[in-house]
Amino acid sequence: MGSTLIHGATVLSVDAENRVFEAGFVAIHDGRISGVGPRDATPNPSGFDEVFDLTGHLVMPGLVNAHTHSAMVLFRGRSEGQSLLTMEGWYNSIREPELSLVASDIGPAVALSCAEMALSGTTTFCDQYFFAEEIADAVKDAGLRAVIAYGIVQLGDERRGAEELAKATAFLEHQRSADGRIVPWFGPHAPYVDNTEALLVEEVAVANEYGVGLHLHMACGPEDNEETQRRYGTTAAVALEQLGFFKGRIHAAHCIDLSDEDIAVFARAPHASVSYNASAGLRSGRSGICPAVSLRAAGVTVALGTDNVAANNSYDMVSEMRVAGLVASHREGVAQPLSSRDLIRMATIEGARALGLEHEIGSLEIGKAADIAAFDLSGAGYSETPDPETLLVYSGSGRDLRHLWVGGEQLVQNRSLTRRPFGDIRQTYSATYAEFWNRVQQARTDAKNKKAVA
Structure with a gap:
C-alpha cells in the first residue's frame, strides 16, 4: 500500500494521555500508523511515497458515528412536526413509506450517506436497518468502516420475526468472511415495543453463538417501559437484564429516559454502551435528555451518534459534539460538565470501544489502522487558541474536512472524494429518490382507492 507522512499539523492523538503535538506528524506504512509525535521527531520525508504538509490543519482520528440508519437519507425532511422517538411518529413518518422500499433503493442512498460522512470527517x-447486504455492499464501495446491525422489526407478527431472525443469521454468516471493514451485528429495533420477549431471547442466543453485538433503541419514549411495567413492575432495561440480555455486547441508542436503576444495569454489564444522540433527541420534542454525565460517572461507555437524517438532518459529527456538550450543560445545570476533550473522545475512541474496535481504531497510536481526519483551521471562524480541542468542537464544522484516510487509503483529498465523484453519487441518488417517493405515493393512492371501494 505504500507510505505516507503527514506533518506540520496540530495532532490530537486521543491516546490514554491525550497527547497533543503542535506542528506534529503522523507516519503511515501499509495502512497502519507507524509513528506519531512532535515536530523534532518528524522522519525524513524522502523515505515516504507521499508527503502532506498540513500546516494550519488539525489532524485527529477519524470520527465514529455510533448510531445511524444510512439508507434513511431517503426520508430527509419528511418527518417535520413528528416525533420519531414515539411509536406514532415513527410509524407515520417512516414505517409506512418504508413498506415501499426495494433493494435497488438502498445502494444509491447509502452511497450518498457515506459520501456525506466521509466529507465531514x-x-x-x-x-x-433492513437490506443489510445492500448496505454492506455500498459501504465497501465507499471505503468506510461500518458495524452493520441487521434491523429486526416484528410488530407482533411471529412469522415475520422468525423470518427476519433467519435473514439476520444468514447476514452474519456471509459478512463474517467478507471485507474486514464490515462488522456484522444483530439489530433488534426496540425491545418489547416491536420485538417480543421470546424473539429477544432467540436474538441473544444467536448473537452470543456468533460472538457479535446487538444494537438497539432503548428508553426512547413512553412506550418503551409500558409492557415491562405492566408485566413485571419494572423498566425494560431491568427486565432485559433478568432475561440475560446484557451478558453479551449491547449498544443502546438514545437512552433518554434511563432511571438510576437502569444506569446501574448498564454499569454492571461487561460490554454495554450508549449512543448519545443529542440533536435527534432535541428535534423529537421529548423532554428527556440522555444522562450522559451520570452514565460516564458510573463507568459506562458513552459514544456519540447522529441518528438518521430524518431525525437529525445532518451527518456532521463536529456539530454533534457541539450539541451534545450544550445539551449536557443544560441538563446538568453546570457549565461544560462534558469538556471538549471528553466530547472528542466520545466521538472517537469511546465510539470505537462501544463497537468493540478500540484496539483497531479511535486514536492515533502506533500499530492501529490509519483512519485519520484532517480539518483545515486556517479559514474564517478559526483563530489562535491554546485549546485546539475546544476550537474544533465549538468553532468548527465538518465542512472544513480537507483530507480523510481509512486504513491508509485516502478517500478524501482536498475536499473531493477519490473513489467516485460526488456529482455522480448525487445524480444517481436523485433518480432513486424520485422513483422511491413516486412508488410511495402510488401505494397510498392504491390503498385509498381500495378503501373507497370497500
Whole structure:
C-alpha cells in the first residue's frame, strides 16, 4: 500500500494521555500508523511515497458515528412536526413509506450517506436497518468502516420475526468472511415495543453463538417501559437484564429516559454502551435528555451518534459534539460538565470501544489502522487558541474536512472524494429518490382507492 507522512499539523492523538503535538506528524506504512509525535521527531520525508504538509490543519482520528440508519437519507425532511422517538411518529413518518422500499433503493442512498460522512470527517459508523447486504455492499464501495446491525422489526407478527431472525443469521454468516471493514451485528429495533420477549431471547442466543453485538433503541419514549411495567413492575432495561440480555455486547441508542436503576444495569454489564444522540433527541420534542454525565460517572461507555437524517438532518459529527456538550450543560445545570476533550473522545475512541474496535481504531497510536481526519483551521471562524480541542468542537464544522484516510487509503483529498465523484453519487441518488417517493405515493393512492371501494 505504500507510505505516507503527514506533518506540520496540530495532532490530537486521543491516546490514554491525550497527547497533543503542535506542528506534529503522523507516519503511515501499509495502512497502519507507524509513528506519531512532535515536530523534532518528524522522519525524513524522502523515505515516504507521499508527503502532506498540513500546516494550519488539525489532524485527529477519524470520527465514529455510533448510531445511524444510512439508507434513511431517503426520508430527509419528511418527518417535520413528528416525533420519531414515539411509536406514532415513527410509524407515520417512516414505517409506512418504508413498506415501499426495494433493494435497488438502498445502494444509491447509502452511497450518498457515506459520501456525506466521509466529507465531514467520519470514517466509521454503526448502522441498523433492513437490506443489510445492500448496505454492506455500498459501504465497501465507499471505503468506510461500518458495524452493520441487521434491523429486526416484528410488530407482533411471529412469522415475520422468525423470518427476519433467519435473514439476520444468514447476514452474519456471509459478512463474517467478507471485507474486514464490515462488522456484522444483530439489530433488534426496540425491545418489547416491536420485538417480543421470546424473539429477544432467540436474538441473544444467536448473537452470543456468533460472538457479535446487538444494537438497539432503548428508553426512547413512553412506550418503551409500558409492557415491562405492566408485566413485571419494572423498566425494560431491568427486565432485559433478568432475561440475560446484557451478558453479551449491547449498544443502546438514545437512552433518554434511563432511571438510576437502569444506569446501574448498564454499569454492571461487561460490554454495554450508549449512543448519545443529542440533536435527534432535541428535534423529537421529548423532554428527556440522555444522562450522559451520570452514565460516564458510573463507568459506562458513552459514544456519540447522529441518528438518521430524518431525525437529525445532518451527518456532521463536529456539530454533534457541539450539541451534545450544550445539551449536557443544560441538563446538568453546570457549565461544560462534558469538556471538549471528553466530547472528542466520545466521538472517537469511546465510539470505537462501544463497537468493540478500540484496539483497531479511535486514536492515533502506533500499530492501529490509519483512519485519520484532517480539518483545515486556517479559514474564517478559526483563530489562535491554546485549546485546539475546544476550537474544533465549538468553532468548527465538518465542512472544513480537507483530507480523510481509512486504513491508509485516502478517500478524501482536498475536499473531493477519490473513489467516485460526488456529482455522480448525487445524480444517481436523485433518480432513486424520485422513483422511491413516486412508488410511495402510488401505494397510498392504491390503498385509498381500495378503501373507497370497500
